[in-house]
Amino acid sequence: MSMQRLRRARVEVEPVIIACEELNFVWQPEKVRVFREMWRDGADIRVIAKCLKRKPEEVAILVMDQARAGNIQKRATGIFGI
Numbered sequence: 001m002s003m004q005r006l007r008r009a010r011v012e013v014e015p016v017i018i019a020c021e022e023l024n025f026v027w028q029p030e031k032v033r034v035f036r037e038m039w040r041d042g043a044d045i046r047v048i049a050k051c052l053k054r055k056p057e058e059v060a061i062l063v064m065d066q067a068r069a070g071n072i073q074k075r076a077t078g079i080f081g082i
Contacts, residue, residue: 044081
């Protein structure tokens with residue numbers, strides 16, 4: 001084994017952490033449409049999550065995605081609605 005290969009073999013790779021690995025960020029277009037409607041109507045993200053059978057954290061990420069894309073507006077009542 002060459003000296004260079006030997007040096008590489010000794011290097012330990014530090015484990016990585018994947019944030020929110022257990023969450024699902026894939027959305028069907030129809031579910032996004034329902035989300036936007038409920039958001040516009042002032043629904044709490046916990047209610048939206050229950051209706052869409054998703055975790056509130058997944059809906060919170062969708063809020064950020066849709067706000068960045070300009071598809072929803074900021075609400076005076078925030079993510080927890082009216």
